[in-house]
Amino acid sequence: MRSFSALFGLAWIFLALWQIPPANAQSGSAAQAGPAWYVAVSGGGAGSNGLGQEGWNRDSLCYPDMACFGQEPPAAISGYRWRYDIDLDNGAAFGLAAGRRIGRARLELAAGQQRNRADQQFTALSYYDGSPLPPPPDTPVDANARTRIDRVNLRQLSVNAYYDFPGAWGALSPYLGVGLGRAQVEIAGLHYSSEYQATEAAATVFDPPLEFYNSEQNADLKDNVLLWRLHAGADYALSSHTLLGLKLTWSGTRSFEATAGYDAHAQHQSDPGFANTNSFGGIRHWSAALTLRRILGN
Numbered sequence: 017m018r019s020f021s022a023l024f025g026l027a028w029i030f031l032a033l034w035q036i037p038p039a040n041a042q043s044g045s046a047a048q049a050g051p052a053w054y055v056a057v058s059g060g061g062a063g064s065n066g067l068g069q070e071g072w073n074r075d076s077l078c079y080p081d082m083a084c085f086g087q088e089p090p091a092a093i094s095g096y097r098w099r100y101d102i103d104l105d106n107g108a109a110f111g112l113a114a115g116r117r118i119g120r121a122r123l124e125l126a127a128g129q130q131r132n133r134a135d136q137q138f139t140a141l142s143y144y145d146g147s148p149l150p151p152p153p154d155t156p157v158d159a160n161a162r163t164r165i166d167r168v169n170l171r172q173l174s175v176n177a178y179y180d181f182p183g184a185w186g187a188l189s190p191y192l193g194v195g196l197g198r199a200q201v202e203i204a205g206l207h208y209s210s211e212y213q214a215t216e217a218a219a220t221v222f223d224p225p226l227e228f229y230n231s232e233q234n235a236d237l238k239d240n241v242l243l244w245r246l247h248a249g250a251d252y253a254l255s256s257h258t259l260l261g262l263k264l265t266w267s268g269t270r271s272f273e274a275t276a277g278y279d280a281h282a283q284h285q286s287d288p289g290f291a292n293t294n295s296f297g298g299i300r301h302w303s304a305a306l307t308l309r310r311i312l313g314n
Contacts, residue, residue, distance in 0.1 A: 051116065051117060051118045051119075051313075052116070052117050052311045052312060052313045053114070053115070053116055053117075053311075053312045053313055054114070054115055054116075054117060054122075054124075054309050054310060054311045054312055055112075055113065055114045055309070055310050055312070056112070056113040056114075056115075056124075056307055056308065056309040056310070057111070057112055057113075057307070057308050058109075058110070058111040058112075058113075058128070058263060058305040058306065058307040058308075059108070059109065059110050059111070059305055059306060060108075060109055060303055060304050060305030060306055061106055061107070061108060061109065061303065061304055061305075062106065062107050062108060062109035062130040062132065062301060062302065062303040062304075063104070063106040063107070063132070063301065063302055063303075064104040064132050064168065064170075064299055064300065064301035064302075065104070065299065065300045065301070066101060066102055066103050066104060067101075067102040067104065067134075067168070067296050067297050067299065068099070068100075068101060068102070068296070068297040069099065069100040069101070069102055069136070069294055069295070069296050069297075070097065070098070070099050070294070070295050071097070071098050071099075071100075071292055071293060071294040071295070072095060072096065072097045072098075072144055072292065072293055073095050073096060073144075073290070073291070073292035073293070074094065074095040074144065074290075075093070075095055075096050075281075075283055075290075076092075076093050076094065076095070076283070077093065077229070077282055077283065078090055078091050078093060079159070079212070079229055080155060080157040080159070080212050080222065080226060080229060081152055081153075081155055081157050081159040081212070082149065082150070082152065082153075083149075083150040083151065083152065083153045084150070085153075085155070093143065093144075094143065094144045094145065095143070095144030096141065096142070096143060096144060097141070097142050097143065097144055097146060098138075098140065098141045098142075099138075099139045099140040099141075100136050100137060100138055100139060100163070101136075101137045101139055102134050102135065102136050102137070102165060102168075102296075103134070103135040103137070104132040104133070104134055104135075104168055105132055105133040105134075105135070106132065107130055107131045107132035107133065107167075108130065108131065109128060109129070109130035109303040109305055110128060110129055110130075111126055111127065111128030111129075111172075111305065112126070112127055112128070113125065113126035113127070113176070115176075117180075117311070120179055120180045120181070120182065121177070121178070121179055121180075122176075122177070122178040122179075122180065122191075122193075123175070123176070123177050123178075124175070124176050124178075125173075125174075125175055125176075126172070126173075126174050126175075126176050126195070126197075127171075127172065127173050127174075128171075128172045129169065129170065129171045129172070130169075130170050130172075130301065130303060131167050131168065131169045131170070132167060132168050132301075133166070133167045134165040134166065134167055134168050134203075136163055136164055136165045138163065156214055156215045156220055157212055157213070157214060157215065157226065158212070158213045158214075158215055159210065159211075159212055160210065160211045160212075160213070161208070161209070161210045161211075162207065162208070162209045162210075163207065163208050164205070164206075164207045165203055165204070165205060165206050165207075166204050166205025166206075167204050167205060168201070168202070168203060168204070168299070169200075169201075169202040169204055170199055170200070170201055170202075170269075170299065170301065171199065171200040171202075172197060172198075172199045172243055172267070173197050173198055173199075174195040174196060174197025174198075174243055174245055175195060175196060175197060176193050176194070176195035176245065176247065177193060177194055177195070178191045178192065178193035178247065179191060179192055179193070180251075185250065187252055187253070188250045188251070188252055189250060189251050189252075189253070189259075190248070190249065190250040191247075191248070191249055191250070191251070192247065192248055193245075193246070193247035193248070193249075194244075194245065194246060194247070195243075195244065195245030195246075195247065195267075196242075196243070196244055196245070197243045197245075198240055198241070198242065198243055199240070199241055199242075199243040199267075199269050200238060200239075200240050201238065201239055201240075201241060201269060201272055201296070201299065202236055202237070202238045203236065203237040203238075203274070203294070203296065204236050205236065206233070206234070206235050206236065206237055206276075206294075207233070207234050208231070208232070208233045209230075209231065209232040209233070210229070210230060210231050210232075211230050212226040212227070212229050212230060213226060214226060228282055229282050230280065230282075231278055231280055231281040231282065232278065232279045232280045232281075233276065233277075233278045233279055233281075233292070234279055235276035235277075237274035237276060237294060238274060239272035239273065239274050241269045241270050241271075241272045241298075242269065242270050243267060243268075243269050244267065244268050244269075245265055245266070245267045246265065246266045246267070247263060247264070247265050248263070248264050249261050249262055249263035249264060249307070250262060251307070251309065256311075257310060257311040257312075258308070258309070258310055258311070259307075259308070259309045259311070260306070260307070260308055261306070261307040261308075261309065262304070262305070262306060262307070263303075263304075263305050263307050264302070264303070264304055265302065265303045265305070266300075266301075266302050267299075267300070267301050267302070267303075268298060268299065268300045268301075269298050269299045270298050271295065271296065271297050271298045272295070272296055272298075273293055273294060273295035273296065274293070274294060275291050275292070275293045275294075276291060276292065276294075277289065277290065277291040278290060278291065278292070
């Protein structure tokens with residue numbers, strides 16, 4: 017999404033504005049009283065729930081390790097559907113923000129990124145209509161399939177609104193907030209490959225050769241989805257215009273899907289644009305980050 021270039025623009029604005037001295041450095045209570053612009057930077061840890069993955073294509077072939085292989089006439093197949101569970105490790109989150117404070121309320125534009133390593137686990141394979149595949153037969157063919165996803169990247173752009181409670185916890189000022197925006201979800205390093213070989217005991221000559229059925233796909237899948245956020249945190253005033261804090265954020269996105277082609281596939285013989293589609297469940301993720309906020313005026 018083009019708007020994510022704002023992440024870099026916001027970084028430049030942040031660096032420039034950070035050098036601007038406060039217009040009138042007053043006491044901490046006075047600085048909290050009036051409207052003021054501010055910039056902030058945050059960094060910390062991030063975790064996500066697991067993802068459900070469902071994919072499908074319109075592959076009409078029967079493969080050498082399937083019960084329908086060798087039938088005359090060939091079995092009619094409309095495609096295949098597969099399912100995986102994806103576990104996500106805890107990762108890192110980074111963010112920049114610029115906003116305006118008016119009394120106890122704040123409104124800001126924020127951009128950020130988090131990434132989590134992924135572990136993909138196969139759960140089911142069926143025909144396109146959802147009907148189960150027959151039990152695999154005892155064939156003189158070894159089928160070797162490899163799948164993986166390297167990581168899930170989440171780039172966020174949101175408008176956040178906060179309400180502060182200055183001095184409610186003594187030296188700490190807690191706050192609550194909500195946010196709404198867009199997220200670019202990237203399933204990075206998706207790999208699938210299958211390879212068919214005759215067993216050592218096989219004396220059968222296959223026509224077409226088993227290599228004809230080999231396939232491979234390498235892709236980065238991306239989609240832009242709605243993002244919602246809930247925030248809670250507390251700040252400590254290092255000075256009248258500099259605050260150090262801890263922010264907890266719970267976010268969610270809707271489900272998303274993306275289509276990608278194969279690097280190699282038998283269906284390319286009849287359809288050079290042959291592709292598959294993968295759908296992923298919505299992400300629920302959290303982050304715990306240290307924040308540093310600089311107030312630029314009274």
